[in-house]
Amino acid sequence: MADLEFPIERYAALPDLSGLAARDVRTVFPESALIALEGRQKQPLFVSALIHGNETVGWEALKRLQAWMADHPLPRSLLIFIGNVRAAERQLRMVPGRPDYNRIWRAGETPEHELAARVTEIVRAAQPFAAIDLHNNTGANPHYALVHHERPEDLQLTSLFSPNAMMTHNPPGTCSEAMSAFCPAITAECGHSGVAANEDAAFNLVRDVLHLDHWRGAPDLPLDLYTVTGRILIDPDARMVFEHGAEGDVEFPASLEKWNFFDRPAGSTFARILNCGNPVRVTTETGEDVTDLCFVREGDRLILKRDFTPAMLTTNEAAIRDDCLGYLMEKAG
Ligand SMILES: [Zn+2]
Incomplete structure (x- = not known):
């Protein structure tokens, strides 16, 4: 070529x-x-x-x-x-x-x-x-x-x-x-x-x-000006589900995309982890893993550790596999 x-x-x-x-x-x-x-x-x-x-x-x-x-x-x-x-x-x-x-x-x-x-x-x-x-x-x-x-x-x-x-x-x-x-x-x-x-x-x-x-x-x-904390990556081997009660490794709400550009407070549930393992990770622009700064586990719930505003969240599995689930942002300034 x-x-x-x-x-x-x-x-x-x-x-x-x-x-x-x-x-x-x-x-x-x-x-x-x-x-x-x-x-x-x-x-x-x-x-x-x-x-x-x-x-x-x-x-x-x-x-x-x-x-x-x-x-x-x-x-x-x-x-x-x-x-x-x-x-x-x-x-x-x-x-x-x-x-x-x-x-x-x-x-x-x-x-x-x-x-x-x-x-x-x-x-x-x-x-x-x-x-x-x-x-x-x-x-x-x-x-x-x-x-x-x-x-x-x-x-x-x-x-x-x-x-x-x-x-x-x-x-x-x-x-x-x-x-x-x-x-x-x-x-x-x-x-x-x-x-x-x-x-x-x-x-x-x-x-x-x-x-x-x-x-x-x-x-x-x-303007609502945001900076990006990181992109949310899903383990390629993990089975994602978008409805409650379905069988999989990680469950997100069917209405996940409705969170885009809406403030999500610290302490709110982001996902449920249905099996062992850590299928959800967050990495910065430079590839640094910042999962522990963003999420904390409480039982099967993955909880936001700080106030975040998600963007570009998608439930399209191909888009998630090709790119990412979406981004976590914080207000600039
Ligand atoms: Zn484009």
């Missing part, structure tokens, strides 16, 4: 996207694409879509943007990156056996890292006003942003999308973190794919930032 190369094709206009689903992306963008559209203010807004191929919100937001542009002049220039077109064609997060396009924005050896480095250099040279990476997620979550700096302009950008924000540098190699080296940048996590209200929210965010003349130096709304 060492001879694989991914070109970036550059465009000065958007082809007609109306009627095209994200899986049809290669009929108009056969390779990853950068589209530069000129607006009244020349400093561009950078928007990325389809970095994860099955997260269609960015694509659908671009279709809304194109329809809107039919009778509205662009208030600010746009630089649009269309990411993993091969994964989108297959309606997958990423192409099997190839890197995740949201983990390639730091130094690395693969052709995909090389692609990300070239895109970063082009965007950096354009001195963008801001960068927005549009994603969907699994699990029941409110809209939330991943933000990487406590700079006032990053927090204002965040507040234009949602009051829920995670301050994080992880996972390493995300697009928005790379862009945050030279402009305010967020990942906008827009809920489930295929939901019109989520696509509207993504479009509204892009349109609002296009209309923003300058950064005022403060959030537009009060």
Whole structure:
């Protein structure tokens, strides 16, 4: 695979996207694409879509943007990156056996890292006003942003999308973190794919930032800013169940996802351990095991040791096995 190369094709206009689903992306963008559209203010807004191929919100937001542009002049220039077109064609997060396009924005050896480095250099040279990476997620979550700096302009950008924000540098190699080296940048996590209200929210965010003349130096709304204590991992051999009384090794409530972005107090039950062993662990960004700081066992109950706010909890077993059960966060500041 060492001879694989991914070109970036550059465009000065958007082809007609109306009627095209994200899986049809290669009929108009056969390779990853950068589209530069000129607006009244020349400093561009950078928007990325389809970095994860099955997260269609960015694509659908671009279709809304194109329809809107039919009778509205662009208030600010746009630089649009269309990411993993091969994964989108297959309606997958990423192409099997190839890197995740949201983990390639730091130094690395693969052709995909090389692609990300070239895109970063082009965007950096354009001195963008801001960068927005549009994603969907699994699990029941409110809209939330991943933000990487406590700079006032990053927090204002965040507040234009949602009051829920995670301050994080992880996972390493995300697009928005790379862009945050030279402009305010967020990942906008827009809920489930295929939901019109989520696509509207993504479009509204892009349109609002296009209309923003300058950064005022403060959030537009009060933010709930969280830092991540750790990710919750389940022993790959443990059988998980999501209903009371079912046979397994660890039991979570069926409504687990309803805890996302809700405060869970110290002393509340997080799970039940039905057999011996410790199938639930929490690790930090650097891989340090912090399970004992987060949980304590009382009989068969696994209890929160401190006040936490979970996020990205999912009951989707494949997502848990591929990634994690979710995250434990604490209020920043
Ligand atoms: Zn994503």
